[in-house]
Amino acid sequence: MPDPILEVRDLSVTFETARGPVRAVRNVNWHLARGEVLAILGESGSGKSVSASAVMDLIDIPPGRIDSGEILFEGRDLLKMSPKERRKINGPRIAMIFQDPLSHLNPVWTVGWQIEEAMVIHGTGRAEARSKMIELLGKVGLPNPAEAAAKYPHQFSGGQRQRVMIAMALALKPDVLIADEPTTALDVTVQAQILALLEDLQRETGMGLLIITHDLGVVAEIADRCIVMNKGEIVETGTPAQIHNDPQHPYTKKLIAAAPGKGQMSDGGDGRSLLLQMRGATKAYGDVAVLHGIDLDIHAGECVAVVGESGSGKSTVAKLITRLEPASGGTAMWKGEDLFTMPPRRLLEVRREVQMVFQDPTQSLNPRMSVQDIISEAWVIHPDILPRHRWRDRVAELLEQVGLEPDHAHRYPHQFSGGQRQRVAIARALALEPRLIICDEAVSALDVQVQAQVIRLLARLGRELNIAYLFIAHDLPVVRDFADSVVVMKLGRVVEQGPVRQIFDTPRQDYTRNLMAASLDPDPDVQAARRRQRQEMMA
Template identity: 45%
Template sequence: MNDAAGKGDVLLHMHGLRIEGRSDEIWHEIVHGIDVTLRRGEVLGLIGESGAGKSTIGLAAMGFARDGCRISGGSIMFDDVDLAKASDDSLRQLRGSRIAYVAQSAAAAFNPAHKLIDQYCEAPVQHGIMPRAEAESDAIDLYGRLQLPEPESIGFRYPHQVSGGQLQRAMTAMAMACRPDLIIFDEPTTALDVTTQIEVLSAIRDIVRQFNTAAIYITHDLAVVSQMADRIMVLRHGNLIEEGDTRGMIEDPQKEYTRDLLAVRTFRKETVDEPNGETPLLRMQNVSASYGKSPVLFDVSMDIHRKRTVAVVGESGSGKSTAARVITGLLPPSEGQVFYDGQPLAPNHRKRSKDEKRRLQMIYQMPDTAINPRQRVRSIIGRPLEFYLGMRGADRDARVRQLLEMIELDPDEFIDRYPGELSGGQKQRICIARALAAEPELIICDEVTSALDQLVAEEILKLLQRLQDELGLAYMFITHDLATVRAVADEIVVMLQGEVVEQGLKADVLSPPHHEYTELLLSSVPEMDPDWLDNLLGERLEQSA
């Protein structure tokens, strides 16, 4: 509401902020005395891998600590009010009206039982800022500014009736409802496709500029934050590593860790030539498939040769995971066939032989749900050994240890752990070990790195690459992240709405001339250049004009 106040006044000043978290009945400090200063209209980027404490600090800016956490020291001055000491009542006054929060998963943050506009109006009406009718017209105005389609009517839909990117923008609109002084964005685009991400990023940036709102932008993606923030703080394990203005930080990072973050995805696989004429390990031939009545795959064909990586790229809903389900036999195709080593595979996985199943393994996107939380690592990795190879007792244990060494985890430390005692990256390594245990020839990797931090993801990619070199595996690599594709692929298949739009060797697909959709995908990958978003939007505007 303070449009009159120009840039420059300090809006939020956190001094010596310490936060403790509770585990095993003991309080551990997770944020070790951080100073944050935020001026009006400034966008501050908080960046770091998971566990760095960036979300915790973001929430602390609202005077809020998660369940099992507490603010144990320091002050949080928001416009002369110390939020660390303020009463619940006064905090309630501030939250929603002067400080707002945009969560990572808009789908989970919206109440599915109410229409978007009802949820929009709740805060302004509750805080007595404007009457319902005014709030509604204001909502329509904001929806328009955020470039949502049909701003007059979209608010009258339920959350499940709009797409993920639109929902994230609706959430931003909701945060703007009371024209707060400060908005906290907690990884707002992490769950979105690259193409959708662009829209959300530009919408958020425009609206923040229009209303001169200060914002804290939390993300683990340095390329994204460099588009959004004026200033960046790099965090690690609850400590400040480096702070500086965006351009300076990107061009001349001072600390080793920041350089590591910047250098992510520089890893490249050596290019391999055309596959020779041998029978492909896996061949999909004119496959079409549908869920019930609605068709999702149209005439898809691809070959995967031994010791090669085929990356399947596309945004969500493009049918790339469905293709994997057809190959594994979870979804029998309506037309076409899948051949393995020249032999046709039964459409339904129940009809396939044990050996066929063994040779084709799968690694999933979410390591949290891909391994049974009630089994120890020993059983998770040991089961395929027992099941496919008939190993028991000491033999099996020895092999499990060997596999753990292969995935670079210390056997003595990890063999008796439960998945709950592992980090995301370690869980994904366990999933890889489970797939390796079967001694497969082809592994389908379904978005294996998208739930992980960039540094961790890079290590997983390197591990997969090393395993391919050592064991001669073939990968089918499903992803929406072109940086991953650049790193690991030999061949690329680009999919759009259930069809293959382009396929070929990496060098051919990635170098011009592109198919127009490939071009769109390629150009949507954020780059570590603060001007990238502006330039890109400018270019696209020119083209459409």
């Protein structure tokens, strides 16, 4: 094996918080060679980003503190260097890209200027920087590089912005590129493109690539080696195939087992009564039409998944059904009445039966209300459901139903973990005894294991209480495990719909096939097969 260019030895970092010191990473060791792709895999709070932050000198000291260890770059300890020396390395030699390119690009300068600036700071002439910048924008696959250079960050899509960030990182030909969740905010198809771009560039320049991710699929797609982290410690190291096929540590085993996309696909239940029948639903904001006639059926107790890239109008469908936005046309028949034209009084009754669980439970629960208040609010609004003296018992009952403790009722949302908060949100939705729950990306903000638990919970509740779900998601493996039927949307139109088995096993449309091929599988072998398929499709 070639000599490592970047090596972290025995690194321990502690953060001082209001509740005492937290040891974010403990005695972490890893190394990265030229031309290698190393992935650090971990759930939120596992400390997977901390060592990379230490490399880039991004840890605030205080509250952070490096207790021990060294970070060797070409054999020299970064931690012993002066800030000036480190600035010569950060950027030109070690570059970094982030999850959210929008917040890391300055909105008031053109992207071309920003890339040039990165070069000018490190001593390149303006004119030379300009020609190099345009070359770079071409290299990262932006059409019309000269034109793109004159645009501002907001004029690009998420994937394009990430390409701009990559161009900026590559401007100084770094030896190491650190990518912190580079594709988490992107659609599956765009994610596949960005990963392919990173891989190509890495092969071309021979740099070392460090990818920090929570996604087994990303590891399977791109990594040569993988480090699994849990609670600040490295639990396992190996090739993606070793980690996936033969995990040694109990944590890794649990993590691999929780990965979605392996369970039985549903065969769907026939002969269930029709709950919601949407026909020709359209929505336009001013002159911009976002939905062009959507047809959708939801049966009682059925889980209908809506998949598609961002901008396909998935969430707009949910907003129309809940009447958060008025529809521009079409009908949605709910028990013989049109939801879209229903008078407010009647709507209040329907709102009991149609509930919603949002993507981010941190934002969908009022931070100033206790769980008791949050759940019983439903009964304040609909006083005929439950008399006031029964509220306390019923809240306890609901909390147990979603797998929480009855005495959690006194707590406030911030006192729960992300998965627990989503359970509270589900309990709130259940309080009204709904017939249909709309889950708008309800599990995509959760860690894999928690996600699996929440999905199991939703499935159980659906069976026991005969609740139908409209499950909006971009994560296909989850949909495969959970949905009965699938609706594929693209640019405000339904491209394909049918039972989950049909969509996943024998997709008819190219768009669906593309989507399937772009989605990442945790199994490196499956992933290698998919990659071949994708390349064939492109050829």
